Structures are given as structure tokens and as C-alpha cells.
Amino acid sequence: MTTLSPANSADHRYVLTLGCPDTTGIVAKISSFLADIGGWIVEAAYHSDPDTGWFFTRQAVRADSVSVTVEQLRERFAAEVVAGLGSDTEWRVSDSAVPKKTVLLVSKEGHCLGDLLGRSYRGELPAEINAVIGNHRDLEDFSTRMGVPFHHIPFGTDKAGAFEELRELVDSHNPDAVVLARFMQIVPEDLCEHWAGKAINIHHSFLPSFIGARPYHQAFKRGVKLIGATCHYVTGELDAGPIIEQDVIRVDHSDTVADMVRQGRDIEKLVLARGLRWHLEDRVLVHGQKTVVFS
Amino acid sequence: MTTLSPANSADHRYVLTLGCPDTTGIVAKISSFLADIGGWIVEAAYHSDPDTGWFFTRQAVRADSVSVTVEQLRERFAAEVVAGLGSDTEWRVSDSAVPKKTVLLVSKEGHCLGDLLGRSYRGELPAEINAVIGNHRDLEDFSTRMGVPFHHIPFGTDKAGAFEELRELVDSHNPDAVVLARFMQIVPEDLCEHWAGKAINIHHSFLPSFIGARPYHQAFKRGVKLIGATCHYVTGELDAGPIIEQDVIRVDHSDTVADMVRQGRDIEKLVLARGLRWHLEDRVLVHGQKTVVFS
Amino acid sequence: MTTLSPANSADHRYVLTLGCPDTTGIVAKISSFLADIGGWIVEAAYHSDPDTGWFFTRQAVRADSVSVTVEQLRERFAAEVVAGLGSDTEWRVSDSAVPKKTVLLVSKEGHCLGDLLGRSYRGELPAEINAVIGNHRDLEDFSTRMGVPFHHIPFGTDKAGAFEELRELVDSHNPDAVVLARFMQIVPEDLCEHWAGKAINIHHSFLPSFIGARPYHQAFKRGVKLIGATCHYVTGELDAGPIIEQDVIRVDHSDTVADMVRQGRDIEKLVLARGLRWHLEDRVLVHGQKTVVFS
Amino acid sequence: MTTLSPANSADHRYVLTLGCPDTTGIVAKISSFLADIGGWIVEAAYHSDPDTGWFFTRQAVRADSVSVTVEQLRERFAAEVVAGLGSDTEWRVSDSAVPKKTVLLVSKEGHCLGDLLGRSYRGELPAEINAVIGNHRDLEDFSTRMGVPFHHIPFGTDKAGAFEELRELVDSHNPDAVVLARFMQIVPEDLCEHWAGKAINIHHSFLPSFIGARPYHQAFKRGVKLIGATCHYVTGELDAGPIIEQDVIRVDHSDTVADMVRQGRDIEKLVLARGLRWHLEDRVLVHGQKTVVFS
Structure with missing residues (x-):
């Protein structure tokens, strides 16, 4: 690494x-x-x-x-x-000589993880990626190939216990950034507060449109002509934290939900990579519900 | 003209x-x-x-x-x-040899009107603009300079009467398009139905975000990193009709609401002009709440 | 005005x-x-x-x-x-309380003129537009309707004499900006020097691609997937002065030269309006062949 | 894979x-x-x-x-x-059930390779990547980690011999696409003809601007406000083959050449991935020096 x-x-x-x-x-x-x-x-x-x-x-x-x-x-x-x-x-x-530490939380979708580990492998991210933690094992093989330790924490019936385990594991790395790289679990409010200003999420819509689950399905149904992605700090209110970065791409009537999912991945990757970089370089100042980004 | x-x-x-x-x-x-x-x-x-x-x-x-x-x-x-x-x-x-007829509804903000009358004057729009109707007189001078008849219908206490007068005046032109070019009145449901598929609105946000009044204020408050505009058919549900076209521009923390209003005008003008052109050239097919746009 | x-x-x-x-x-x-x-x-x-x-x-x-x-x-x-x-x-x-003075040089294409006079009419430009000077009379009617004096200087056989007349007329207004708003004449080197830092051109390509005449034809022939416009200071070397602003729009194989000309107008207008605004607000600092733009 | x-x-x-x-x-x-x-x-x-x-x-x-x-x-x-x-x-x-075969040619820069191998690993590319061939060994470790055979062909003094070896190795895979993923060698004319319609290059500028070496340095020197990337078919004339896809990103006076190189990587990756996908899905039809892209 x-x-x-x-x-x-x-x-x-x-x-x-x-x-x-x-x-x-x-x-x-x-x-x-x-x-x-x-x-x-x-x-x-x-x-x-x-x-x-x-x-x-x-x-x-x-x-x-x-x-x-x-x-x-x-x-x-x-x-x-x-x-x-x-x-x-x-x-x-x-x-700048003290490397920032980063932990990635993932589920099954590997495009954001793949993008960040690739950047890190090539020395393009101003950070060490110390661990990948997944609630499924789907991304273990890739993480291991890239030389980053993968930890599996199942989020089954005992969600509270799983979050407790997650908190301890994350905190053991004392990270500067905790990245929810398409981590499909809703983080409890107290953990949001505990990681305030450090936990960064990528949401696959142009917020505040299409909060919550299946935003591409919502976008398809509404017939929007652009789809987007939003990188934001995690707070107790779902998808409502201070926005760091957003971007969009054009879609049209010929794009199915599957097309949106596929094309959306590219914009999710870019928006998350930009947002994380700015965070790691101390370019993002939070005040209330908004950010000042000196990019 | x-x-x-x-x-x-x-x-x-x-x-x-x-x-x-x-x-x-x-x-x-x-x-x-x-x-x-x-x-x-x-x-x-x-x-x-x-x-x-x-x-x-x-x-x-x-x-x-x-x-x-x-x-x-x-x-x-x-x-x-x-x-x-x-x-x-x-x-x-x-x-294509039969010119389409268009009526513009306006209030006090003149940028969309100015853009459309300018295009029409230069022969860039595939339409005749037959009339401008305003609920204020602010844009009378400009319309007259551009050679388009201006009609003033005050929307004071008798809104229902005013809408009745508006309906008759608009219908007297038998228009192919009724354009709400920053017309700040909410059109009653029966009139929406009467003009279904013909009435086109420009909303100054990236719908479905920031429906209703003062969208730039809402955008500023939420701290979004892009602002947008949406051209859509008018239906009984406010700002929820089939979307014809949308676009966005980048803003940042240094942009005040006034800056957003100023920069937003340019994107409103473009989005409306594109949407109206496609409508007039029979490039927009509506099905349910969505459009197919063969641009 | x-x-x-x-x-x-x-x-x-x-x-x-x-x-x-x-x-x-x-x-x-x-x-x-x-x-x-x-x-x-x-x-x-x-x-x-x-x-x-x-x-x-x-x-x-x-x-x-x-x-x-x-x-x-x-x-x-x-x-x-x-x-x-x-x-x-x-x-x-x-x-900022002392209004900047601007003179516009035009030929036959009216979209940039229309855009700037419209903005000025609505009080959106931080400038007075003192005069429009055309080498053809095509845009006289529009300028007059907008209340701005139009001057016709024919550029026939005696080009040197015409440029001398142009120089005197422009200088009589002591302008802060001399805008070549699709003025199709090549300004002689001594006049470029005389107006250095004040004369602003809009070129209808993404410079340095497609310098000189008929850039949309050049773009069509090359099969590019984006077309653009460039706002730059005028210098003795054709289309090579310091760039203030550029932007592009997407085209595809279905776009003819006529389509590019039509769509290109919108990007030309925007790029020129932004560049001129920044110049008038003292946001553009020139150093050598490049600009610093504090937008 | x-x-x-x-x-x-x-x-x-x-x-x-x-x-x-x-x-x-x-x-x-x-x-x-x-x-x-x-x-x-x-x-x-x-x-x-x-x-x-x-x-x-x-x-x-x-x-x-x-x-x-x-x-x-x-x-x-x-x-x-x-x-x-x-x-x-x-x-x-x-x-569509017969997978397309692809060979990647690389040098030292790994971002395009990383992006394509990542997409292929995740099943996002409609292709098998059969081999990576490099004129340096820098990208061998990454390719091997991703499970794709890496071949090293040094391009030292005997360039003709190296190209002969390259031709044989590539042809042994009978590929549908030969991708020059930041391959820094100029392919000889006869090889361009031999691979006509199959060899795809990514050039790190908005062509036809900044042909040849060090385009970001050229862009920096000229002071452009947008930088871009171009995916095109390789022909005998350097950087002049039919363009498949292009895109740009905004830069400003504060961006150094190093910043452009860094930010440019993201647009290079996207443009190449889109162009390659369209090629593999038979969406690109070449006619003369231009393409029709049914994206």
C-alpha cells in the first residue's frame, strides 16, 4: 500500500x-x-x-x-x-507529512471501494487505507488482492451488537476519515455523533431529491433528465448532513433503471473521491448544516 | 416579428x-x-x-x-x-410550414421573456409569439419595443375572475404553446387540464428538489453545490408535471442567494428555450407522468 | 438604458x-x-x-x-x-459606484448583441452600453429599439480608413471595454495594442482548436463530440490573446453545421456575458499570455 | 476474471x-x-x-x-x-452472448489500466481482458493482482523488432479491441492499418488541440479554462483518427500542471471506458474520418 x-x-x-x-x-x-x-x-x-x-x-x-x-x-x-x-x-x-488514516465501510457494491483502493494503490490519495469492513463478504477478495485487510461484521438480527463491534473496530484505527462507500446500513444517531465530522457518505442521488432507499428507481419514476450523486457528512438525520460535493450526468427516456445504476456508478466514484480528498486535505470547514469547501 | x-x-x-x-x-x-x-x-x-x-x-x-x-x-x-x-x-x-402559435405569461422578472422575444425577433424560434400577458405592467415596455402586444391582467383580490379573463384571452389565440415564463401565479386545476400538453412552465430548481416558492433560498439553506432549472408541462399538482428538460450550474459557499438568482437566470433561460423548441417541433411525447424527448 | x-x-x-x-x-x-x-x-x-x-x-x-x-x-x-x-x-x-462604459462592435449576427443589450436593459450588467458600431446595418433596428445609438461604418475597399474611423468613434466614448460581439473583421495590430486589456472578443470555438474562419465547419469536419466558445482579450496574433472564459456543449453525429451554429449561439452568449462581467468587475488580471480570474 | x-x-x-x-x-x-x-x-x-x-x-x-x-x-x-x-x-x-476479447497496451501510468481492470473484475465491461502488454514492468504487479496475464516487451533501441513482437502477441489473442491505455509509443503506420477499426487510443487533451507530447503542459502554457480527453481510433496520422468520445473538466489559474495531470486522469478514465464500451457493443460506425455513435 x-x-x-x-x-x-x-x-x-x-x-x-x-x-x-x-x-x-x-x-x-x-x-x-x-x-x-x-x-x-x-x-x-x-x-x-x-x-x-x-x-x-x-x-x-x-x-x-x-x-x-x-x-x-x-x-x-x-x-x-x-x-x-x-x-x-x-x-x-x-x-501534510503525517499521513491521514482512513477506514472504508462497504456492503456488496464494489465500484466505490475499487476506485478508492485503486487510487490508494497508485499513490493518488493523501491517505492510508487501514481497513475495509463489510457487512457481507463480497468484497473481501478484491480488498485482499489490493493488500488491504478486510473484516467481516454480519448485520443480522443483532444490529446493535454489530454496530458496537463496528465502532470498536473502526476506533481501533483512530481514523481521520470513516467512509461509507455504499454501506447500506443506517448508522445509529449516537454513532453519527461519535464520528461527527469524520464519517463521510456517498448517496446515489442529487440530494435533497430522492432521499433513502433506491434513489435510481425514484429518479426513473419521476422522469428526471439528470441523475446525480452527493458526498456528505453523516449526521443523525438520514441523508441530510452537510454536503461536501455533488455532481450529475445526463440521462434520457431510453435509460432504464439498470442504465442509471451503471452510469451512476461513475459519478458516485468521482464525487466520493473528490469529497474525500478535500476532507483529507483540510479543505472542508463545516458550519451548521453547510460546508465551506476551499477546493 | x-x-x-x-x-x-x-x-x-x-x-x-x-x-x-x-x-x-x-x-x-x-x-x-x-x-x-x-x-x-x-x-x-x-x-x-x-x-x-x-x-x-x-x-x-x-x-x-x-x-x-x-x-x-x-x-x-x-x-x-x-x-x-x-x-x-x-x-x-x-x-413545418404552418407556424406554431405561442402566448407568454409573465410577471415582473424579464429574463425569460427577454430571451424568448430576442430569439423570436432573430427568427431562431419555430414559432410566432402572438401575445405577452402579465399580471404586472413591468414588462410592457420591453414587449412593446419588441413589437409584441402586451396585455395586463391584474391578479388582485378576484383571482378567479382574473384566471377566467386569462383563459379567454389565451384561448382567443388558439395557441400551440402557453408558456409560463416566470409567471408567479399558481394555475387552477381546471385550467391546467384545459391547457394539458400545451402549458409549459420553467421552475427555478432542479425538480423534484425545492418545489414551490423561493427555491434559491431553499437551495442556499441546504448548501447544495449545484443549482438548476426545470422545464415541465403544467399539471394540477404543483411543480410535478412531466419534465421536458433540466440543467444545472455549479455554485459554491461564496455564492449568496442573490448570486444564485443572477446565475440561475442563465440556466432558466436556456432550459426553457430548449424545452419550448422541442415542444414546438413535436419532439416531446408525453406518457403518464413522463416524457419521451426525441431531441 | x-x-x-x-x-x-x-x-x-x-x-x-x-x-x-x-x-x-x-x-x-x-x-x-x-x-x-x-x-x-x-x-x-x-x-x-x-x-x-x-x-x-x-x-x-x-x-x-x-x-x-x-x-x-x-x-x-x-x-x-x-x-x-x-x-x-x-x-x-x-x-463600484462609477459605471463602466462599454462599446459593442458587431456585424450581422445578432445573438450576442441581443443578449448583452437585454442584460443591460434589465440592469443585469455592471456597465453602460454607450454605442453599437456595425460594419453592416442589420442590427441597427434592434439596437434602436433597445435605446442604444447605432453607428454604421462600412468596411469596403478602404479598410484602413474604416478602422481609423472606428478607432476615433470608439475612443470618443473612453470605454472600459470594447466588445467584439461577433465582429467579423480582423483588427489591425496597432489597434490591438491601442486597446490592449480592453478589447474583448468572443470566438466560436474551443480555442486553440479551430482558429480563424468558419470554426463550426472545421469542428463538423473533424467530427468532435463537443463544441465550444472562447472569450479572450484581443491581441495582434489572431485568436491567441489571453483567455478569460471558455465553455462547451455536447454535439453528436446527428448535428449538422447548421445545428452547431444554432446551438453554439447559446454558449457564445453565455461565455461572452460571463467574461465581460468579470472584466467589468475587475476580476480578470492579465499576466503575459494568461489570465488570473477571481470569479 | x-x-x-x-x-x-x-x-x-x-x-x-x-x-x-x-x-x-x-x-x-x-x-x-x-x-x-x-x-x-x-x-x-x-x-x-x-x-x-x-x-x-x-x-x-x-x-x-x-x-x-x-x-x-x-x-x-x-x-x-x-x-x-x-x-x-x-x-x-x-x-451478445459471445464475449468480446480485449488486449491492453500500457506504459507506466496505471490509472486507465486500473479503471478498466476494476470494471472487468466487477463484470461491468462487456469484454474479456485477455492480456496486458507493457513496455515497462511498472504495471505488472497490479495486473497480476487482478488476475490478468502481463507481458513485458521492452521498446529500447530495436523499436521495429519490439513492434513486430507486439503485433504477434496481440494477434495471438485475435482481439476485438486493442486499447492503448496511455501507451506512450507511436504505433507505426502499417500496424495502424493492420489494426484499423480495432485499435483505440486515449489522448489526454481535447483534440484537435494539443496533439502529441505533454498536452497538459501545452494546455497550462496556453491558459485554457477547460482540459479534456479524447478517445479515438488509431490511424497512421498521429492523434487524428476518428473521434469516439470526448469530455472536459474545468480548471483555473490556480491549477498547476501537476493539478491538471491529477484531475485529467479522472476524465481520461471515463472517456476511455465509455468509448471502449460503445465500441464493444457495436455502437460505433466509422465512415471516413468520422464516427456515428449510437450511444
């Missing part, structure tokens, strides 16, 4: 993300701080939300441009910038 | 559309009939719907290739083809 | 754009300056180009948040920020 | 494709023939090209609806339909 690692020091970055109540002077504060430590900013994005009065930013600096360690950067950022902002400020400093 | 007319006889066409219960041999019947009368087929499209067991076709033949008038074509087609098909067969033969 | 004006003071903005050799601390300098004058930043975008070593930014501040006039802002920004940057720094401060 | 096989007799089809000089009555002839043998047509597509005067059709009938074998169908179709058409008529009858 290969993972992306900085080919050289120029690719090694520290990434700061921050969300706080908006006020004048925040950008000046942050940029002055970064200038002080000699930070060479390679990406900087800002967003002021007039609707919520909230300010968001993401800054990526070359690690070799600053004279401090990532721990020192965190401490100084907390003391010199965050301390002067609102008490409900949310922030984070991450180090 | 210019309308598209065949530049020469090569562009003059007879268009046959037909929907009936599927069975083997229908294509042979139709194509043999057309071959018999010497018909030079310039467009032919077929669709068999395995779900409903229904068959649909649209055929366009060069008018100058057949030895019969359009009336004779209708009679012979009825006798030689349709008579041998199921009794609930729906069909139609139209003549 | 209506133009967009700030509905209220909250929409009145000062916009700073700047491009200079990249170095650490620029963002800090600019944001500290803006914080000093109390500037409420409503939009901020940055780009560091590793390829050219150039830095670009665009900042929009609420005019009512700063205690200075736009002239004072320019002076102080020059003295307090620009003076400390490289001598080849390019910058500009503009005031 | 799984391959798609008809799940039941309803999915077993005979597919007829035909191209010939256009004349009236062809559709009648074909459909009467199919009606005579009791053929239940599940898909029927026609195209008359006014430019070349050529007629194209593809018909899919349920195998269980006809009383003849596929060989008898071929004989009777030849005698009863084709014999009455022009002598340069090109036609073919294929049986």
Missing part, C-alpha cells in the same frame, strides 16, 4: 484552518503572524459569510519556510492569533 | 409522431407506408419502453418527396397504419 | 487589484493597510503563481466601512503598500 | 449494424425483414448523413424472439437485405 508522501521538501506543508465570528482585521492578524515566522504561503483562501456572520480561512505554508516545528506553530498560533478571536473559534493546524 | 420559415423546399417537412402499445412489426408498418408514398426520411427516432410496454416514434420526411398533401398524408396514415394499432394509439402529423 | 447601481450603501464597494513579484509578507501588508483604514473586506482572493513567481490579489471592501474617499484610498495604497513592492507592480483601485 | 454474460435470455441479443449509400426504403426493408423473422426490436437507431449521403443503422433484437440461429440470421440478412443495397455496404451481425 503506497501513500502520497512529499516528493521533496517543497511539497511539505503546514495547513491552518480557522472559523470564527467575522470582524475586521482577522486577515491582517493571521497574515502578519505568518509573515513573522517567515511563512511562505502557497495557498490562501478566505470566506466571509454575510448570512451567518462567520469568517473562514485556510492557509497552506511551505514547512521548510518556517523556523518552527508544527507543535510550536500550533502553540504560537493559539497564543498570538486565536486568543484574540471569539471564544467559539474553531481551528486546526495539520502537517 | 419574424418567424422561421423554410428557406427552401428542402427544409419543408411533415412530422409524424405516434405512441401506442408495443408489439412487433410497428416499425415495418410505418416505414413501409412511408416508402410507399416515396417519403424521404430525414429524421427517425424510436423508443420502446420496457417499463410501460409502450412504443414511441417520431419521423420527419421531406415534404417535397411525397406525392400527397398533408391532409392526404393524415388520412392515409390513419387508415393504413393507425387503424391496425391499439385503440388508445395517440398520433399526429404536423406541417 | 438602465445600469446597475448600488441598491444601498452596503453594495457600494472599492475594489483593489494588484499583481507583483511574489515575496513573503505581501498579504500581511495589504491586510494590515485595510485593517488600518477600517476596511470591511467582503471578498478577498489571492494567487501565487509558482511558474512565473508572480503574486495576484483582488480585494473588495465596503465603501461605507472606510473613512477615506476613493482618491485618498488610491493615494494611501500607493504610498503605504505599492511603494514597498517591486517596481513592475501593476495595481488599480476602482469604485 | 468475470465477464458480463446475459443474466437470462431476455438480455441475449443479436445486434445488426449497417452503413450504405442512402436511398428511400432502407428502413422499410430492414424492419420488414426483422418483422418477418419475428424479431422483437429492443433498440433501433438510424442516421442519414446529408453531408456524405450515407445511411447508418443499428438494431438490437432479443435473441429469444427470433426463430433462427445467428448464422442463419447473417445469411438471410445478407441475401434478403444487403444484396439489394449498394455494393459498398458495410454490415455486421453480432451475438
Whole structure:
């Protein structure tokens, strides 16, 4: 299992993300701080939300441009910038050289799993995929061929017990992302809360249309001219979590449900891969029911 | 007001559309009939719907290739083809040299009106626009500048009376299409039935998401990453009629509701213009709650 | 002719754009300056180009948040920020309350003209359209109906003389944008230089494919599956200036050249309208043969 | 290695494709023939090209609806339909139950290979992938993991010898498709002719833009706002063969060449997978330098 690692020091970055109540002077504060430590900013994005009065930013600096360690950067950022902002400020400093850990939850459909393991195998995902967990054994052979441990947890009559086992197994990897890659079980509310901001689902419709089961059948019945897929954070309310990414493809009257299922797979794979990548690169900031995505 | 007319006889066409219960041999019947009368087929499209067991076709033949008038074509087609098909067969033969008539219903938002009148002025629409009817006077000046009669029907306290006046005025033009070009009134069920298959609406969302009022506000609140527009036939159930065309554009966290309204206009205009064109060219066959569009 | 004006003071903005050799601390300098004058930043975008070593930014501040006039802002920004940057720094401060002036050059095809005059009529373009100049009279009637003065300059045998007349007429309006809205004449090199950074063309292909005449015929002959349009700054080299915006639509084997021409119009209109809007809102920064577009 | 096989007799089809000089009555002839043998047509597509005067059709009938074998169908179709058409008529009858054979040619980049082997593994491709042949060993491990034989043919100093070896190895599989899945060698003209209509390439640009080497570098330098991929038949002229499919994705000033390479991979995979599928399902008819794609 290969993972992306900085080919050289120029690719090694520290990434700061921050969300706080908006006020004048925040950008000046942050940029002055970064200038002080000699930070060479390679990406900087800002967003002021007039609707919520909230300010968001993401800054990526070359690690070799600053004279401090990532721990020192965190401490100084907390003391010199965050301390002067609102008490409900949310922030984070991450180090691109520390690989993110990911666990995939699957059922029988293998296209999203195949896509993610392929990307990971080729070093295209900024993550290690530590485990695949399935409620069926259908995808064990593929996972094993790709060198990723597969765990089978049957979801039969004792669903609560199965979810307890799932929680322990997932948590044992301390993952940065828990990906529901066409995992066909509805996650209980307390587990949603436990994995809040980490659990990512791919739903095979353009949400909020066609929530729940068999969305392609619903789309076929309604006669829509585009079908889509949605990557979103998992919350207690089914298919209603903050949306990270969506996309659509064109269908027409000649497409059967089977055609939609087949064509939809490609858009599901792409939307999930993009959403997961942005999550792993700290490009997604959640606020309430919505996301800011600095792609 | 210019309308598209065949530049020469090569562009003059007879268009046959037909929907009936599927069975083997229908294509042979139709194509043999057309071959018999010497018909030079310039467009032919077929669709068999395995779900409903229904068959649909649209055929366009060069008018100058057949030895019969359009009336004779209708009679012979009825006798030689349709008579041998199921009794609930729906069909139609139209003549591209007879311009279609269109009436536009508007309110205050002028972008769809402006787009359609512009296309009509430049001879890009296969239709005459006979009248613009508004429940406000905001778009009177523009319509008049473009040479199309504007009628004002206020929808104040006596809505029923206003709809009665609207019905009479529209029907006086005997239109092939009644276009709700951002007409902000909900058409009563009996009028929907009266104009069934003729009344076309543009809704500013990707249906079935965000039905009803202020869809861009709903989209903003939900945090979707694409916004869309839907052109559909008007039926008694709000925003639930058969969909003719849909399209979307990408938005992100930096787009306010006002940005969505602005960018959405462009997609509304395009989707309506495409849907209306297909309707006018007999490319849309309705069956139940869905359409077959031979675009 | 209506133009967009700030509905209220909250929409009145000062916009700073700047491009200079990249170095650490620029963002800090600019944001500290803006914080000093109390500037409420409503939009901020940055780009560091590793390829050219150039830095670009665009900042929009609420005019009512700063205690200075736009002239004072320019002076102080020059003295307090620009003076400390490289001598080849390019910058500009503009005031959203001062309407931009635009002149349109046309020939016989009216779809781009119709689209822009319609947007302007409805107050959707951040510009005044001061004049339409055509080498044919075909679009005079439409321009006049829309209340915009039309000027006819015949481009017969004395092309040099016609371009001289065109230059004088255009320059008399001192425009911020000179839009070649399907103007079918090749502008001489000296005039391209004279209007550098202001003259915007719409080319009906996905450049760099199908440069020059009859691009839809070229596209048809090559059998491409998508056709496009490109909005770019005009330079001395034909269809080779910095690209502002491009888009495409799908075609297939059933589309004739006439179909491509018809469908292409819609994408030409959209691409030109987007490109022009971004230019007028100071969202486009040119560097060498490329653009940075802070859309 | 799984391959798609008809799940039941309803999915077993005979597919007829035909191209010939256009004349009236062809559709009648074909459909009467199919009606005579009791053929239940599940898909029927026609195209008359006014430019070349050529007629194209593809018909899919349920195998269980006809009383003849596929060989008898071929004989009777030849005698009863084709014999009455022009002598340069090109036609073919294929049986969906006979799996198509495919050979993949690769170099070092594994994303297209990974995508195709993944689809094949999951039974999503209507083909057997019989062999992967690489001019480097980089993709041997992956192919082997997926259970597909990998052959290494070094293309060092003796290119002619290597191509001779390649030809023999490929031909030993008698493939229906030879896919250049980011194979970085230019195939000699005689081999292009030998594999005419079977060899399919994926080029990582929106052709005809950026022919030849390093198209993403060319796209970056030109500053285009969309990048694309093109799937086409291989002919003697580099990157100039008949185009099967193309698609694009949006990029902007912030995308480096490396970003384009990364994002471009996704569009390359999709475009190749779609093009190959259509080829394998006999949906692509080539005429001169162009294709008719009955997708």
C-alpha cells in the first residue's frame, strides 16, 4: 500500500484552518503572524459569510519556510492569533507529512471501494487505507488482492451488537476519515455523533431529491433528465448532513433503471473521491448544516 | 416579428409522431407506408419502453418527396397504419410550414421573456409569439419595443375572475404553446387540464428538489453545490408535471442567494428555450407522468 | 438604458487589484493597510503563481466601512503598500459606484448583441452600453429599439480608413471595454495594442482548436463530440490573446453545421456575458499570455 | 476474471449494424425483414448523413424472439437485405452472448489500466481482458493482482523488432479491441492499418488541440479554462483518427500542471471506458474520418 508522501521538501506543508465570528482585521492578524515566522504561503483562501456572520480561512505554508516545528506553530498560533478571536473559534493546524488514516465501510457494491483502493494503490490519495469492513463478504477478495485487510461484521438480527463491534473496530484505527462507500446500513444517531465530522457518505442521488432507499428507481419514476450523486457528512438525520460535493450526468427516456445504476456508478466514484480528498486535505470547514469547501 | 420559415423546399417537412402499445412489426408498418408514398426520411427516432410496454416514434420526411398533401398524408396514415394499432394509439402529423402559435405569461422578472422575444425577433424560434400577458405592467415596455402586444391582467383580490379573463384571452389565440415564463401565479386545476400538453412552465430548481416558492433560498439553506432549472408541462399538482428538460450550474459557499438568482437566470433561460423548441417541433411525447424527448 | 447601481450603501464597494513579484509578507501588508483604514473586506482572493513567481490579489471592501474617499484610498495604497513592492507592480483601485462604459462592435449576427443589450436593459450588467458600431446595418433596428445609438461604418475597399474611423468613434466614448460581439473583421495590430486589456472578443470555438474562419465547419469536419466558445482579450496574433472564459456543449453525429451554429449561439452568449462581467468587475488580471480570474 | 454474460435470455441479443449509400426504403426493408423473422426490436437507431449521403443503422433484437440461429440470421440478412443495397455496404451481425476479447497496451501510468481492470473484475465491461502488454514492468504487479496475464516487451533501441513482437502477441489473442491505455509509443503506420477499426487510443487533451507530447503542459502554457480527453481510433496520422468520445473538466489559474495531470486522469478514465464500451457493443460506425455513435 503506497501513500502520497512529499516528493521533496517543497511539497511539505503546514495547513491552518480557522472559523470564527467575522470582524475586521482577522486577515491582517493571521497574515502578519505568518509573515513573522517567515511563512511562505502557497495557498490562501478566505470566506466571509454575510448570512451567518462567520469568517473562514485556510492557509497552506511551505514547512521548510518556517523556523518552527508544527507543535510550536500550533502553540504560537493559539497564543498570538486565536486568543484574540471569539471564544467559539474553531481551528486546526495539520502537517501534510503525517499521513491521514482512513477506514472504508462497504456492503456488496464494489465500484466505490475499487476506485478508492485503486487510487490508494497508485499513490493518488493523501491517505492510508487501514481497513475495509463489510457487512457481507463480497468484497473481501478484491480488498485482499489490493493488500488491504478486510473484516467481516454480519448485520443480522443483532444490529446493535454489530454496530458496537463496528465502532470498536473502526476506533481501533483512530481514523481521520470513516467512509461509507455504499454501506447500506443506517448508522445509529449516537454513532453519527461519535464520528461527527469524520464519517463521510456517498448517496446515489442529487440530494435533497430522492432521499433513502433506491434513489435510481425514484429518479426513473419521476422522469428526471439528470441523475446525480452527493458526498456528505453523516449526521443523525438520514441523508441530510452537510454536503461536501455533488455532481450529475445526463440521462434520457431510453435509460432504464439498470442504465442509471451503471452510469451512476461513475459519478458516485468521482464525487466520493473528490469529497474525500478535500476532507483529507483540510479543505472542508463545516458550519451548521453547510460546508465551506476551499477546493 | 419574424418567424422561421423554410428557406427552401428542402427544409419543408411533415412530422409524424405516434405512441401506442408495443408489439412487433410497428416499425415495418410505418416505414413501409412511408416508402410507399416515396417519403424521404430525414429524421427517425424510436423508443420502446420496457417499463410501460409502450412504443414511441417520431419521423420527419421531406415534404417535397411525397406525392400527397398533408391532409392526404393524415388520412392515409390513419387508415393504413393507425387503424391496425391499439385503440388508445395517440398520433399526429404536423406541417413545418404552418407556424406554431405561442402566448407568454409573465410577471415582473424579464429574463425569460427577454430571451424568448430576442430569439423570436432573430427568427431562431419555430414559432410566432402572438401575445405577452402579465399580471404586472413591468414588462410592457420591453414587449412593446419588441413589437409584441402586451396585455395586463391584474391578479388582485378576484383571482378567479382574473384566471377566467386569462383563459379567454389565451384561448382567443388558439395557441400551440402557453408558456409560463416566470409567471408567479399558481394555475387552477381546471385550467391546467384545459391547457394539458400545451402549458409549459420553467421552475427555478432542479425538480423534484425545492418545489414551490423561493427555491434559491431553499437551495442556499441546504448548501447544495449545484443549482438548476426545470422545464415541465403544467399539471394540477404543483411543480410535478412531466419534465421536458433540466440543467444545472455549479455554485459554491461564496455564492449568496442573490448570486444564485443572477446565475440561475442563465440556466432558466436556456432550459426553457430548449424545452419550448422541442415542444414546438413535436419532439416531446408525453406518457403518464413522463416524457419521451426525441431531441 | 438602465445600469446597475448600488441598491444601498452596503453594495457600494472599492475594489483593489494588484499583481507583483511574489515575496513573503505581501498579504500581511495589504491586510494590515485595510485593517488600518477600517476596511470591511467582503471578498478577498489571492494567487501565487509558482511558474512565473508572480503574486495576484483582488480585494473588495465596503465603501461605507472606510473613512477615506476613493482618491485618498488610491493615494494611501500607493504610498503605504505599492511603494514597498517591486517596481513592475501593476495595481488599480476602482469604485463600484462609477459605471463602466462599454462599446459593442458587431456585424450581422445578432445573438450576442441581443443578449448583452437585454442584460443591460434589465440592469443585469455592471456597465453602460454607450454605442453599437456595425460594419453592416442589420442590427441597427434592434439596437434602436433597445435605446442604444447605432453607428454604421462600412468596411469596403478602404479598410484602413474604416478602422481609423472606428478607432476615433470608439475612443470618443473612453470605454472600459470594447466588445467584439461577433465582429467579423480582423483588427489591425496597432489597434490591438491601442486597446490592449480592453478589447474583448468572443470566438466560436474551443480555442486553440479551430482558429480563424468558419470554426463550426472545421469542428463538423473533424467530427468532435463537443463544441465550444472562447472569450479572450484581443491581441495582434489572431485568436491567441489571453483567455478569460471558455465553455462547451455536447454535439453528436446527428448535428449538422447548421445545428452547431444554432446551438453554439447559446454558449457564445453565455461565455461572452460571463467574461465581460468579470472584466467589468475587475476580476480578470492579465499576466503575459494568461489570465488570473477571481470569479 | 468475470465477464458480463446475459443474466437470462431476455438480455441475449443479436445486434445488426449497417452503413450504405442512402436511398428511400432502407428502413422499410430492414424492419420488414426483422418483422418477418419475428424479431422483437429492443433498440433501433438510424442516421442519414446529408453531408456524405450515407445511411447508418443499428438494431438490437432479443435473441429469444427470433426463430433462427445467428448464422442463419447473417445469411438471410445478407441475401434478403444487403444484396439489394449498394455494393459498398458495410454490415455486421453480432451475438451478445459471445464475449468480446480485449488486449491492453500500457506504459507506466496505471490509472486507465486500473479503471478498466476494476470494471472487468466487477463484470461491468462487456469484454474479456485477455492480456496486458507493457513496455515497462511498472504495471505488472497490479495486473497480476487482478488476475490478468502481463507481458513485458521492452521498446529500447530495436523499436521495429519490439513492434513486430507486439503485433504477434496481440494477434495471438485475435482481439476485438486493442486499447492503448496511455501507451506512450507511436504505433507505426502499417500496424495502424493492420489494426484499423480495432485499435483505440486515449489522448489526454481535447483534440484537435494539443496533439502529441505533454498536452497538459501545452494546455497550462496556453491558459485554457477547460482540459479534456479524447478517445479515438488509431490511424497512421498521429492523434487524428476518428473521434469516439470526448469530455472536459474545468480548471483555473490556480491549477498547476501537476493539478491538471491529477484531475485529467479522472476524465481520461471515463472517456476511455465509455468509448471502449460503445465500441464493444457495436455502437460505433466509422465512415471516413468520422464516427456515428449510437450511444
